[in-house]
Amino acid sequence: MRIDVLFAxxxxxxxxxxxxxxxxxxxxxxxxxxxxxxxxxxxxxDQAGLRDLRAxxxxxxxxxxVEVVDFLPGARRRLYLEALMAxxxxxxxxxxxxxVVVVANSAAVSASGMAEENLRGxxxxxxxxxxxxxxALVDCGFQLPVREIELEGEPYxxxxxxxxxxxxxxxxxxLTLHAPSRMGERLSALRNYEPGSFETIVGHSAEIEQLKQRxxxxxxxxxxxxxxxxxxxxxxxxxxxxHAGSRRAAEPFFALNxxxxxxxxxxxxxxxxxxxxxxxxxxxxxxxxxELAEGGTVFLDxxxxxxxxxxxxxxxxxxxxxxxxxxxxxxxxxxxxIVSATHRDxxxxxxxxxxxxxxxxxxxxxxxxMPPLRERPGDILPLAELFxxxxxxxxxxxxxxxxxxxxxxxxDNPWVGNVRELQNVIFRAVTMSERKVINAGELELARAAxxxxxxxxxxxxxxxxxxxxxxxxxxxxxxxxxSSRRLARRLGTSHSAIATRLRRYGIG
Numbered sequence: 001m002r003i004d005v006l007f008a009x010x011x012x013x014x015x016x017x018x019x020x021x022x023x024x025x026x027x028x029x030x031x032x033x034x035x036x037x038x039x040x041x042x043x044x045x046d047q048a049g050l051r052d053l054r055a056x057x058x059x060x061x062x063x064x065x066v067e068v069v070d071f072l073p074g075a076r077r078r079l080y081l082e083a084l085m086a087x088x089x090x091x092x093x094x095x096x097x098x099x100v101v102v103v104a105n106s107a108a109v110s111a112s113g114m115a116e117e118n119l120r121g122x123x124x125x126x127x128x129x130x131x132x133x134x135x136a137l138v139d140c141g142f143q144l145p146v147r148e149i150e151l152e153g154e155p156y157x158x159x160x161x162x163x164x165x166x167x168x169x170x171x172x173x174x175l176t177l178h179a180p181s182r183m184g185e186r187l188s189a190l191r192n193y194e195p196g197s198f199e200t201i202v203g204h205s206a207e208i209e210q211l212k213q214r215x216x217x218x219x220x221x222x223x224x225x226x227x228x229x230x231x232x233x234x235x236x237x238x239x240x241x242x243h244a245g246s247r248r249a250a251e252p253f254f255a256l257n258x259x260x261x262x263x264x265x266x267x268x269x270x271x272x273x274x275x276x277x278x279x280x281x282x283x284x285x286x287x288x289x290x291e292l293a294e295g296g297t298v299f300l301d302x303x304x305x306x307x308x309x310x311x312x313x314x315x316x317x318x319x320x321x322x323x324x325x326x327x328x329x330x331x332x333x334x335x336x337x338i339v340s341a342t343h344r345d346x347x348x349x350x351x352x353x354x355x356x357x358x359x360x361x362x363x364x365x366x367x368x369x370m371p372p373l374r375e376r377p378g379d380i381l382p383l384a385e386l387f388x389x390x391x392x393x394x395x396x397x398x399x400x401x402x403x404x405x406x407x408x409x410x411x412d413n414p415w416v417g418n419v420r421e422l423q424n425v426i427f428r429a430v431t432m433s434e435r436k437v438i439n440a441g442e443l444e445l446a447r448a449a450x451x452x453x454x455x456x457x458x459x460x461x462x463x464x465x466x467x468x469x470x471x472x473x474x475x476x477x478x479x480x481x482x483s484s485r486r487l488a489r490r491l492g493t494s495h496s497a498i499a500t501r502l503r504r505y506g507i508g
Contacts, residue, residue: 001045003053004069005038008062014038016060024053032072036064039072091156091177094163097142097170099124099134111177113152124175127151142173148275148285155180155287180287180294197244201237202386203379207371207494211238218366219245224318226303226363227341229370232420235341236301238370243297248337251296254289258310259302267310267326270298274328290323290334303340303363304349311356314338318362338363373415373422375497380410380422387423388438391430400430402438409440412504414467471505474498478507 007013017038021028026049030041045053054066071079085092091108093101101122109116112127124133128149136144142162149158156177165171198212218225219242227235236255243253256269272288289298300306306314317323318338322331340363349355373380384402392400402410415421429442474487481487488498501507 001043001050002039002041002069002072003045003050004065004067005040005057006064006067007036007038007060008064009036010062013060013062017057017063020056020060021053024049024056026053030072030075032074034073039069041072090179091151093124093175093177094172095124095175096172099137101127102172108177111151111154111156137173142170148287149177151177155285155291157287180291198241201234201241202383203376204382205376205378206496207376208379211368211370215242215368216245218242218368220247221366222247222337223365224337224363225339225366225368226346227339227368227370229341229343230372230418231343232418233370233372234419235343235370236299238368239297239299239339239341242339242368243299243337246297246337248296252293253297253299254293255299255301256289257301259305263307263310264326266306267313270310271313271323271325272328273326285325288325290317290336291332293334293336295335297337297339300338300340302342302344304342304344304346304355308356311359315356315359315362318359371494373418374501375494377411377496377500380415381407383419383422384410384426387426388430391427394427395430397430398436400433400436400438403440405440406438406443409443409445413445414470416466470501471507474501474505474507478502 005017007017014033014035018031021040021042026042027044028040028042030039032039050066050068057063057066070076085103085105088105089107091111092105093108094103096102101120101124104112104116104119109119112119114122119127124137125131128151130149133149137160140160142160144158144160147158149156156179159176159178161174161176162170163172163174198216201208201212203209215238225239225242227238229235239255240253243249256266258266261269268286268288270288270290272286272291275285300314313323317334321333321335323334324331346355346360346364350357350360373383384407388400388402392398410422410425417424425443425445428444429438433442477487477490481490484499484502485495487502488495491498
């Protein structure tokens, strides 16, 4: 039985209580004194004995109560601490000032491959095979910058938190080992706090509905996927949706824009780098997206911009799942699905010698094409309404709406920049408009090219030039293919897209 003896704090009362317990010849296995409490554990104490002990203790001056408790406070703290340590998925070690392991959680025991009793008492130098680790810990007051270490051949990022004694002196540290896959889960959760699904792809046109159905089937197939389409159509959104609809949905998703980084940075971002790989690198090295996304998906946007060297390195990974970090000499493996996207014609690039044909075969196992906005005019207004609502929220404006003329102007625009251009147009209009209703003029859309442009007048914008070329092309081809369906087959696009353009330009 465990009891809590509550007393008025005075000199000597604790000794008197313990003496009374001793006179009863109870086998006391634990005592904790925390004035005005004395906690006592006596396994042989029963209810009858408790009544007698209460009466005896009641004769001590200043005694207040004797109550039964489930745990002694110290035992309760140890229980909760052990449960807390056991619940941590990352390996956690507590070491003393000499760098010797004092406490280890179950994840650390498993990662070390040692029995718990053998792990306790092991030095950090021996555990990690790093003779200079203890000296580095001491030099930094047991608060090292994050560095990479290895345990049983597996890489971890080491994080240290110093422990201090009551006098403020360093008494050791907590060491937490972060596996790249665990770090990837956390980073992915932060970056992708609203993981996309097929419901987030706005549109009810036949083109988009067919795309969603096809993509949902491909999402379940664990093979490389290539997404094609013009810039601004939403290829990354589709990649997110395919990841969310796959068996890897619970694992990390990372994206790398291959066109935004020079070759050396793109290589280190994707494959990581080893300690000392180049000037300015983190001292302990850094895992790349392939390691961080273990079990998940890596999206390579604008994959057509990869250099020949990175094409070869990516091909090797796609062949057998192995790679090397920049500056590293050790083969690493990663279980990652590659989803790539491009607005370029990769087959034409292969013919020109700018892209490896064998890499194209590896990337293009499954393919989806994101249609441009001008080919799905039925989605223009729903998207505009969505962007209008978002823009009002972002700019702290009240609800706004589009006038009938503005809606007609949106439908008339060629949308060379696709969904991204539409989003920018709506945001700009919301920002600049003073009224609740947005009119056509406030959208600042490019005007369709008139006859003067055909006579050599310099066009005002890219949109105007594209519209004029499109109109001229349709007028010329319509003579030989005098129906929207025949013309659509000739141009390799949808009937609805051609019909919309013919109406827009007054052809036929």
